[in-house]
Amino acid sequence: MSGDSKPQTVADKIHYMEKFIDLDKFLTENHNDPEHIIAYFKENHSRYRHIYNGKGNMHFIVSKDGETFSYDDMFYQPDVAINYAPPGGKVLELGPGQGENLLHLAKSHPDKEFLGIDLFPRELKEKPANLTIQKQDYTSLPDIPDNTFDVVYGVETVVYVNSEKKNKLMAEVYRVLKPGGHFLIWDYVTKYPFETYSREIQTALSVTEHGGAFAQIEDEEAWKAHFSHAGFKTVAINSLTDRILPDLKRMQKHFDMVMAHPLRAKIVFRTLPRAYTVNLIAGWIAYDSAREHLGNxxxxxxxK
Ligand SMILES: C[S@@+](CC[C@H](N)C(=O)[O-])C[C@H]1O[C@@H](n2cnc3c(N)ncnc32)[C@H](O)[C@@H]1O
Incomplete structure (x- = not known):
């Protein structure tokens, strides 16, 4: 496909893909129950390492200026979270995945204690004494007493929790935080409610949810309602969408290798497993979704 005819917007990409992929077929399967999330991460473990940074982080890199991409910015999110922990403080990460954020913090803050809770925790390459990771669904934390943590944070993980369970999760986080403790989240939101978008954009959002095993990506107002329902006060809500564009652009090049060539894409979609191909679609539209501020x-x- 030549440069000029390459689709440049999310809607164009959906039209382009509809010529050779049955997108509706991807949207019929259950994709977000805990068993599916575990299967998704098992299946994608090595691919995530390849696409992200090879070390095990599974989140976007927040560029300092929104223009330059650098792996040095990989720890932006945990480094912001740790600013809210006092000396000797206790920190919980929801959904640490391959554990790189916690390993980074545990090594650089030996005076603090860290816990991670994940449905599918991976073996850590190092085990500092101040770090524990447990296999558990974090929407219910019955073993953790009230007022335990100074900071609870989650990077690109609460998007796996549906609207109803978000209220349960936020109530649990509120309970286990100390009075005055902080809860920090980095996650995807839509700008407006799903029903307000065109057919193409709704398809793009649904394919993204299926591709990433997410629950429905909620809009900003819905997120705000979850936080205030649990009793949280807002310290800040910052859009970092423009600052992840360099990372998304880097990833788009990777997905372009297949998707921008219809014949190659057709072969890939006929031969490779659904989990791979649906993820390919989601990855290919991510940069444009962010650039168009559909997904923030x-x-x-x-x-608290
Ligand atoms: C995209 S990864 C992000 C990993 C990590 N936060 C990072 O920055 O590299 C999302 C993680 O959330 C975990 N997760 C999703 N829903 C969960 C739940 N209800 N309870 C515990 N972990 C969950 C998944 O198993 C996965 O490891």
């Missing part, structure tokens, strides 16, 4: 990347800083 927010930093939420809340306080």
């Amino acid at each position: 990347y927010n930093e939420w800083i809340m306080q």
Whole structure:
């Protein structure tokens, strides 16, 4: 496909793909129950390492200026979270995945204690004494007493929790935080409610949810309602969408290798497993979704 005819917007990309992929077929399967999320991460473990940074982080890189991409910015999110922990403080990461954020913090803050809770925790390459990771669904934390943590944070993980369970999760986080403790989230939101978008954009959002095993990506107002329902006060809500564009652009090049060539894409979609191909679609439209501000990347800083 030559440069000029390459689709440049999310809607154009959906039209382009509809010529050779049955997108509706991708949207019929259950994709977000805990078993599916575990299967998704098992299946994608090595691909995530390849696409992200090879080390095990599974989140977007927040560029300092929104223009330059650098792996040095990989720890932006945990480094912001740790600013809210006092000396000797206790920190919980929701959904640490391959554990790189916690490993980074545990090594650089030996005076603090860290816990991670994930449905599918991976073996850590190092085990500092101040770091524990547990296999558990974090929407219910019965073993953790009230007022335990100074900071609870989650990077690109609460998007896996549906609207109903978000209220349950936020109530649990509120309970286990100390009075005055902070809750920080980096996650995807839509700018407006799903029903307000065109057919193409709704398809793009649904394919993204299926591709990433996410629950429905909620809009900013819905997120705000979850936080205030639990009793949190807002410290700051920052859109970092423009600052993840360099990372998304880097990833788009990777997905372009298949998707921008119809014949190659057709062969890939006929031969490779659904989990791979649906993820390919989601990855290919991510840069344009962010550039068009359909899907935003927010930093939420809340306080008990
Ligand atoms: C995209 S990864 C992000 C990993 C990590 N936060 C990072 O920055 O590299 C999302 C993680 O959330 C975990 N997760 C999703 N829903 C969960 C739940 N209800 N309870 C525990 N972990 C969950 C997944 O198993 C996965 O490891």
